Amino acid sequence: MDELSLYVLDITMNSVRAGATEITITLREDGEWLWFTVEDNGCGMTEEQLKKLTDPFFTTRKTRKVGLGIPFLKMLAEMTDGYVRVTSVHESVSENHGTKTEAKFGKNHIDFLPLGDIVETVKTLIQGAPSIDFTFEHIFDNGKVELSCAALREMLGDGISLSEPDILQWIGQYLHEQYDELGHPAERL
Amino acid sequence: MKSLEELMAIKNKMADRVAVRTSSGNTRIVVGMATCGIAAGARPVLNAFVEGISEAGLADDVIVTQTGCIGICQYEPVVEVFEKDKEKTTYVKMTAEKAKEVIEKHIKGGTPVAEYTIGAAQL
Numbered sequence: 504m505d506e507l508s509l510y511v512l513d514i515t516m517n518s519v520r521a522g523a524t525e526i527t528i529t530l531r532e533d534g535e536w537l538w539f540t541v542e543d544n545g546c547g548m549t550e551e552q553l554k555k556l557t558d559p560f561f562t563t564r565k566t567r568k569v570g571l572g573i574p575f576l577k578m579l580a581e582m583t584d585g586y587v588r589v590t591s592v593h594e595s596v597s598e599n600h601g602t603k604t605e606a607k608f609g610k611n612h613i614d615f616l617p618l619g620d621i622v623e624t625v626k627t628l629i630q631g632a633p634s635i636d637f638t639f640e641h642i643f644d645n646g647k648v649e650l651s652c653a654a655l656r657e658m659l660g661d662g663i664s665l666s667e668p669d670i671l672q673w674i675g676q677y678l679h680e681q682y683d684e685l686g687h688p689a690e691r692l
Numbered sequence: 693m694k695s696l697e698e699l700m701a702i703k704n705k706m707a708d709r710v711a712v713r714t715s716s717g718n719t720r721i722v723v724g725m726a727t728c729g730i731a732a733g734a735r736p737v738l739n740a741f742v743e744g745i746s747e748a749g750l751a752d753d754v755i756v757t758q759t760g761c762i763g764i765c766q767y768e769p770v771v772e773v774f775e776k777d778k779e780k781t782t783y784v785k786m787t788a789e790k791a792k793e794v795i796e797k798h799i800k801g802g803t804p805v806a807e808y809t810i811g812a813a814q815l
Contacts (some may be wrong), residue, residue: 504731513730520760572727627735630727630742631758658696659703668746669702677695692736 506619506692507537511625513572514541514604519546519632524636527552528622531642533553536585537618542619547593547600551611563677566634583612602606620692622678624673625650633666641682648681651673665687719799720754720774721745725758730764733787737769740791745799754799767813773798782810 504510511528518526523545550555553560559574577587581591583605594600608615625639629652636656641648652665655674663670682689723729723738741756764770767784771791774780783794783806790808798804806812 509730509735512725512735513727515726515728516760518728562806571731575727575731623735623739627725627738627758630738630756655699658699660707663703663706667706668742668751669706670699671742672746673695673702677699680695 504686505616507539507579507616507621508621508624510576510623511539512577512624514606515570515624515628516631517604517648518543518545518602518636519628521547523601523633525638526529527638527640528625529640529642530618535610535646537610537615540601540605540606542601543548544601547596547602548591549593550597552593553589553591569633571609573604573635576604579616580606580608581613582614583609585609618690620690622675622682622689623692626675629672629674630666633664639678643685645686645689647687648678648687650678718776719755721754721756721799722759723756723772724760724762724768724774726761726771728761728770729770732765732768732785734769736788737771737786737791740788741771741795744792744795748795748800750799764810767810768812773804783808784810786814 504513515526515528516668518541521543524545527542528543530538552563555575557577559571571590573587581586587601588605591602592600621641625637636653637650638652639650655665659670667670679691680691721740721741723734723736725738725771738756738758745751745754745756762770769786771783771786771794772780773783773794782800783790783805786808790805794805794808
């Protein structure tokens with residue numbers, strides 16, 4: 504994967520598969536670091552699953568025997584002097600279940616992967632799971648870009664899915680407009 | 693903000709269209725979006741189908757959806773086309789360019805693009 508935004512997409516897909524109804528994606532950056540956090544209210548992981556999380560030969564899938572999502576991300580973060588931390592509460596343990604993945608990357612490190620087309624990642628997530636309440640925030644030192652699917656749905660009413668092409672296109676423009684206003688134009692690939 | 697007004701305009705336009713929509717689509721285009729698919733370039737492929745189907749005015753009849761890993765990671769990006777009363781077509785090693793061709797020849801023209809199918813990939 505040659506863009507950090509693809510890792511954001513991949514990690515957030517785990518939350519979708521975990522049956523989450525609310526997923527918050529937060530990116531924050533300063534001159535030196537980029538942090539991203541994905542937090543969900545999905546089924547969570549057991550302690551055993553959590554322990555095996557960085558083992559590439561562990562996956563819950565039945566279709567293949569390897570799981571590279573987290574190992575890839577961990578390698579990439581650690582190469583730039585950053586880290587990946589995952590905390591999770593399994594649904595068998597508490598009503599407040601879910602998973603939180605935090606990653607930190609050194610932006611000035613030679614192995615830092617550019618963020619890439621993050622807007623396309625957000626659109627792809629909404630297209631695939633239009634009924635999930637995604638909250639997206641990208642925080643800079645002079646302000647933030649934000650999108651709330653719950654707020655959009657409230658404006659649009661029940662009859663219109665967020666996966667409608669016209670709505671997705673609008674979401675893309677809306678995010679780009681915010682990035683432009685902050686003076687941090689987002690990549691368009 | 694200018695954008696929010698545009699959203700309300702889209703809402704009003706769509707309210708009419710969604711109401712007259714008769715079926716939930718006769719054709720389904722399914723794009724694999726697990727780690728293997730994403731790493732192989734599935735995001736632009738999905739986007740090419742979503743935008744291409746919309747631009748062709750086929751959004752009422754053709755649904756574009758995502759799925760996970762189906763176990764043939766080495767052939768990703770994998771795209772499956774399900775058509776009513778027809779056999780499934782599985783496209784492998786897709787790109788955004790190939791997606792446009794599939795929309796043109798298969799979805800609009802009715803003939804699958806044989807050279808991009810899994811049969812042609814010599815398993």
